[in-house]
Amino acid sequence: MRYISTRGQAPALNFEDVLLAGLATDGGLYVPENLPRFTQEEIASWAGLPYHELAFRVMRPFVTGSIPDADFKKILEETYGVFAHNAVAPLRQLNGNEWVLELFHGPTLAFKDFALQLLGRLLDYVLEKRGERVVIVGATSGDTGSAAIEGCKHCENVDIFILHPHNRVSEVQRRQMTTILGENIHNIAIEGNFDDCQEMVKASFADQSFLKGTRLVAVNSINWARIMAQIVYYFHAALQLGGPARSVSFSVPTGNFGDIFAGYLARNMGLPINQLIVATNRNDILHRFMSGNQYVKETLHATLSPSMDIMVSSNFERLLFDLHGRNGAAIAGLMDSFKQGGGFSVEQERWTEARKLFDSLAVDDAQTCETIAEVYEQTGEVLDPHTAIGVKAARECRRSLDIPMVILGTAHPVKFPDAVEKAGVGKALELPAHLSDLFEREERCTVLPNELKAVQAFVSQHGNRGKPL
Numbered sequence: 001m002r003y004i005s006t007r008g009q010a011p012a013l014n015f016e017d018v019l020l021a022g023l024a025t026d027g028g029l030y031v032p033e034n035l036p037r038f039t040q041e042e043i044a045s046w047a048g049l050p051y052h053e054l055a056f057r058v059m060r061p062f063v064t065g066s067i068p069d070a071d072f073k074k075i076l077e078e079t080y081g082v083f084a085h086n087a088v089a090p091l092r093q094l095n096g097n098e099w100v101l102e103l104f105h106g107p108t109l110a111f112k113d114f115a116l117q118l119l120g121r122l123l124d125y126v127l128e129k130r131g132e133r134v135v136i137v138g139a140t141s142g143d144t145g146s147a148a149i150e151g152c153k154h155c156e157n158v159d160i161f162i163l164h165p166h167n168r169v170s171e172v173q174r175r176q177m178t179t180i181l182g183e184n185i186h187n188i189a190i191e192g193n194f195d196d197c198q199e200m201v202k203a204s205f206a207d208q209s210f211l212k213g214t215r216l217v218a219v220n221s222i223n224w225a226r227i228m229a230q231i232v233y234y235f236h237a238a239l240q241l242g243g244p245a246r247s248v249s250f251s252v253p254t255g256n257f258g259d260i261f262a263g264y265l266a267r268n269m270g271l272p273i274n275q276l277i278v279a280t281n282r283n284d285i286l287h288r289f290m291s292g293n294q295y296v297k298e299t300l301h302a303t304l305s306p307s308m309d310i311m312v313s314s315n316f317e318r319l320l321f322d323l324h325g326r327n328g329a330a331i332a333g334l335m336d337s338f339k340q341g342g343g344f345s346v347e348q349e350r351w352t353e354a355r356k357l358f359d360s361l362a363v364d365d366a367q368t369c370e371t372i373a374e375v376y377e378q379t380g381e382v383l384d385p386h387t388a389i390g391v392k393a394a395r396e397c398r399r400s401l402d403i404p405m406v407i408l409g410t411a412h413p414v415k416f417p418d419a420v421e422k423a424g425v426g427k428a429l430e431l432p433a434h435l436s437d438l439f440e441r442e443e444r445c446t447v448l449p450n451e452l453k454a455v456q457a458f459v460s461q462h463g464n465r466g467k468p469l
């Protein structure tokens with residue numbers, strides 16, 4: 001399998017190199033040159049497989065040529081063996097034909113564990129083979145950070161720096177990151193928002209001189225391996241609901257467009273998916289594009305669903321690449337005008353195509369709380385605010401009650417007690433046993449100004465197990 005950049009100028013890479021590449025050298029994102037496509041018979045034959053075995057079948061074409069089957073199987077068995085639920089990603093029924101796919105049974109209680117538990121193991125495998133050390137710089141609005149730290153904390157050859165927006169993640173999210181102490185783990189609170197953090201990560205790929213020759217690796221969904229792992233649970237959910245003989249719809253709480261892009265790929269790989277619903281919070285650039293062909297930056301607002309407080313949505317570029325017939329020059333032009341002027345529209349026929357692929361809705365904080373309360377009253381289930389946005393969008397945008405609707409349950413509600421309380425849900429939520437002393441643990445974190453130079457200087461001072469690079 002070869003991977004190409006969405007901007008058309010960077011060299012094509014194999015899986016091992018794409019895993020270690022982060023952003024392409026032309027500033028683009030890597031995508032498979034040819035997407036594998038499975039037959040309906042093949043997909044049907046996977047019904048009932050344990051999660052790790054299904055993961056092997058779905059992801060195998062992406063790693064072919066880089067990781068031998070036996071090694072990949074072992075890595076996947078270990079990865080999904082750490083999840084707290086036997087089904088790994090169980091489906092919970094809300095209403096007649098409405099389901100939540102619970103993606104929060106991993107160690108950090110959010111869907112990010114599906115990819116980041118795998119990424120840590122893949123990095124270990126590849127870096128040990130190469131005898132190489134790397135530095136990770138990642139941006140988080142709350143969930144990627146802890147999942148990446150948890151996934152990489154034991155990696156011998158990795159130093160990890162996670163930037164989060166100061167005071168804009170929940171306390172549980174912050175503590176999940178800052179209480180993991182290790183000489184290779186560095187938490188940085190940036191006096192800015194998530195977009196600022198993400199921009200610093202991308203800028204660091206463009207000029208890596210501060211790393212003095214050490215390679216920079218990404219844990220955000222700009223890294224193809226993240227998207228690859230997130231494709232699997234679309235197959236897993238659909239197979240449990242009668243797929244592929246029957247099609248299934250998905251509503252996906254969306255910020256960086258990674259999770260829903262994985263669903264789009266699952267559909268292109270042969271999984272019959274009826275609707276794919278883009279569910280955003282008040283930071284609704286993706287909904288404004290889907291509903292009105294305006295991809296235009298606005299002020300980023302803090303909401304009750306902080307993990308989706310994102311305006312510059314990385315993976316949207318991967319969709320644009322497909323919508324533009326995989327023309328890298330066209331994407332480079334669009335991204336340039338976005339950077340310069342803060343927005344663009346696409347030609348009418350490309351936008352019409354996007355409308356056929358996705359439905360969308362923006363949900364504000366009041367509606368988020370109403371939905372948490374409504375679902376609690378109907379079912380006794382407490383939703384986290386991100387999942388609630390998915391439920392609201394599913395209920396508003398659904399076209400057929402006969403087709404199962406799956407909402408991605410992206411995080412556990414215990415991570416967001418403020419939203420749950422604001423929704424008026426009286427039920428006490430308890431942290432699981434492995435996090436029960438989270439509020440007593442020592443925290444370690446450095447607050448830095450919203451300046452690239454300050455961050456890069458910090459990384460180069462501490463990037464070698466706490467010592468200078």
Ligand SMILES: Cc1ncc(COP(=O)(O)O)c(C=O)c1O
Nearest residue numbers: 143254255256257258259307410
């Ligand atoms: C809990 C939660 N839900 C939804 C999202 C949105 O996912 P994506 O950025 O892949 O669109 C995120 C993070 O981005 C998240 O942490």
Ligand SMILES: N[C@@H](CCOP(=O)(O)O)C(=O)O
Nearest residue numbers: 140141142143144220221307
């Ligand atoms: N919601 C994310 C933001 C980063 O997105 P990613 O999927 O590109 O890592 C978070 O919680 O950090």
